[in-house]
Amino acid sequence: MSPADTTPVGTAPDSATPGNATPHATAPVLAAPAVDGPATTERWEPRRGSFGRLVRAELRLVLGRRRNQVLVAGLGLVPLLLGLVLFFTQHSELGTQGPGFIAQATQNGLFLVIASLFLCLPFLLPLTIAIGSGDAVAGEASAGTLRYLLLLPVDRTRLLAAKAVGALTFAAVAVLAIATVGLIAGGVLFGLRDVVLLSGTTVPLADGLLRVAGVVAYIGMSLTGLVAVGLFFSTLTEVPVAAMAATVVVSVVSAVLDSLGALSAIHPYLLTHHWFDFAELLRLQVDWGTIGAGVWVQAAWVIVFGAAAWARFTQADITS
Amino acid sequence: MSPSDEPAIVTRGLTKRFSSGQVAVDGIDLHVPAGAVYGFLGPNGSGKTTTIRMLLGLVRPTAGEVSVLGAPMPAAAHRVLGPVGALVEGPAFQPYLTGRENLVRMDACDPSADPATRDARLDRALGRVGLGAAAGKRYRQYSLGMKQRLGLAGALLRPRRLLVLDEPTNGLDPQGTREVRHLVRELAGEGTTVLVSSHLLAEIDQVCTHLGIMSAGRLVLQGERASLAEHRTVRVRATVRPHQVQAATSVLTGLGLEQVGVEGDEVVALLGTVDPAAVSAALVHAGLDLLGLQVLAPTLEQVFVELTGEGFDVAR
Structure with a gap:
């Protein structure tokens, strides 16, 4: 590039494009040869902060989309409805039934967060994440906007990274929506108290809050592997619904395989095997080995499917 | 460079x-x-x-x-x-964003675009394609022609x-087609x-x-x-009085024109490299009443059809 190429365009782009002088232009016509084209004074190297702008544009798209907002609002309804049901049935026979977390919510509102996440984890959260990540690339491909992004040109690796940030953020927002509504509803309906751990010990509320925050973080972390799977499927097709469905199927199949005793040899590597290990954080002595195993399995899924998505997307013919 | x-x-x-x-x-x-x-x-x-x-x-x-x-x-x-600006296989934008929001997103994703000049560039591009007034409408509500214009505006953001x-x-309607032609000429200029x-x-x-x-x-x-x-294969068509057709045929043959034929009262031939003026002069010189002389250059359309075949059959 010659020095002229790095000259930034002034605030009046019209005056910077030779050959486009309007009749009333007072500036003398530049001596630049017309054949050099109007674009030679423009700067074409990536600007500082361009990746940040790409990511922000992606986040605006993901979080500003009505469908996604409805999904998150729907997830937020789960703790609200669960809380109300428990509130009105807590003194009846029904109130004492159900899994531990759910029954405990009436004793301590903090457990409404755990109970709601527990209810959403098998299906509603995977579904939401599948919609967000499956749509990431396939949605742009089906709308045809993918080719125009690549023609800007957005580097394919950077675009995939921005899409991953968008899908991960959406997953985090989904988990946080459940947790936030659960905390507020639980606090209002049942009050927040010192926490009785699974081992029977009572710890102060502040410690309990920290542990619940840990549970929320662990569940968010547990979903990163599924985000990577969804992103990979999203690079394979121009039909977003196909990528979404395939992603849901992966999580369901993983859960089914995890329930078959004969396959116990592969259980530790399954995507969903460690999802419910968040309970470990509610014991007095947290076994960090169990938590670590959950983190490692997700990291492995993220690396394998992230790499597959990258390999596919950077080589793919864009025919949509 | x-x-x-x-x-x-x-x-x-x-x-x-x-x-x-x-x-x-x-x-x-x-x-x-x-x-x-x-x-x-x-x-x-x-x-x-x-x-x-x-x-x-x-x-x-x-x-x-x-x-x-x-x-x-x-x-x-x-x-x-x-x-390089491009419009490939039709415009494509997010349907739930307005035309302008779509261009803003596009510009934000362009790694070398200057955010400081964005609004000015957007206004200019929208104005150039005649979409200034409809920029605030959702893309979903655009007509096919408006979508095409927004696609062109995207290509002209820089x-x-x-x-x-x-x-x-x-x-695009005929008016829109003319505008695109005008725009292409202007850009080429x-x-x-x-x-x-x-x-x-x-x-x-x-x-x-x-x-x-x-x-x-x-x-x-x-x-x-x-x-x-x-x-192109240029032809000439001479109109004479009905009884003079035979005479005209021999005059044209005499001039060295090929594929001389008769169509009603008219004589048609391949012009080749012969000057049309020489044709009319020769006919008049032969004492014929030359009522009309047409030089028929096939349009590029005819050349195009000759090369690619005719009809609605898609090539494959």
């Missing part, structure tokens, strides 16, 4: 065979000189769009080389595509050295090289300096528009 002498686009043996085995593009040598308005013609399915996708690095060639603005594609796509416009007049594809020759014939004609994956004709005109 002098972009003036090197061609804007060169391909050598460019070929694309899809995994289905279908050969969409079959060894074409495209040559688009800098500053040209290159009309890229061919029926639907002749391989124009696949070629354009390979030029822009969206699709990898099976064989052959592509050079755009002096750099190899798709290897140099990230360096080359900045000064000053370009090369514009690749694939079927830019699709969905500013020094932008334009490659414009169409399956309708009449739409772009008037603005092109160069033409390339695709048929069934091959480039069957390419060159300057003026030189292509020389290939």
Whole structure:
């Protein structure tokens, strides 16, 4: 590039494009040869902060989309409805039934967060994440906007990274929506108290809050592997619904395989095997080995499917 | 770096065979000189769009080389595509955003665009395509013509050295088609090289300096528009009184014209290199009443149809 190429365009782009002088232009016509084209004074190297702008544009798209907002609002309804049901049935026979977390919510509102996440984890959260990540690339491909992004040109690796940030953020927002509504509803309906751990010990509320925050973080972390799977499927097709469905199927199949005793040899590597290990954080002595195993399995899924998505997307013919 | 002498686009043996085995593009040598308005013609399915996708690095060639603005594609796509504006196979935007929001998003994703000049560039691009008033409407509510205009505005967000416009007049009414032609002329006047594809020759014939004609994956004709005109088979048609037709026939044959024939009261022949004035002079000199003399140059449309076949059959 010659020095002229790095000259930034002034605030009046019209005056910077030779050959486009309007009749009333007072500036003398530049001596630049017309054949050099109007674009030679423009700067074409990536600007500082361009990746940040790409990511922000992606986040605006993901979080500003009505469908996604409805999904998150729907997830937020789960703790609200669960809380109300428990509130009105807590003194009846029904109130004492159900899994531990759910029954405990009436004793301590903090457990409404755990109970709601527990209810959403098998299906509603995977579904939401599948919609967000499956749509990431396939949605742009089906709308045809993918080719125009690549023609800007957005580097394919950077675009995939921005899409991953968008899908991960959406997953985090989904988990946080459940947790936030659960905390507020639980606090209002049942009050927040010192926490009785699974081992029977009572710890102060502040410690309990920290542990619940840990549970929320662990569940968010547990979903990163599924985000990577969804992103990979999203690079394979121009039909977003196909990528979404395939992603849901992966999580369901993983859960089914995890329930078959004969396959116990592969259980530790399954995507969903460690999802419910968040309970470990509610014991007095947290076994960090169990938590670590959950983190490692997700990291492995993220690396394998992230790499597959990258390999596919950077080589793919864009025919949509 | 002098972009003036090197061609804007060169391909050598460019070929694309899809995994289905279908050969969409079959060894074409495209040559688009800098500053040209290159009309890229061919029926639907002749391989124009696949070629354009390979030029822009969206699709990898099976064989052959592509050079755009002096750099190899798709290897140099990230360096080359900045000064290239494109409209490929129709416009595409997020349906739930307004026209303007879509352009804002596009500009935010452009790694080399200056956010400080964004609004001015947006206004100018929207104004150029006549979409200023409708910019606040959701893309979903746009008519086909408005969508096409927004696509053009997207290609014009930054000053370009090369514009690749694939079927830019699709969905436009005759007025819109004229506006696109005017826009292409204006951009060419500013020094932008334009490659414009169409399956309708009449739409772009008037603005092109160069033409390339695709048929069934091959480039069957390419060159300057003026030189292509020389290939046309020009005919002459002389009208005389009915009883003079025979005499006129022998006069034309005597002048050395070929394929002399009679159509009613008229005599028709291939003109070849003979001056039409010599034809009229010879007829009058022979004492015939020359009631009319027409020189019939086939339109490029006829040349086009001759090369690519006629009818609605898609090539494959």
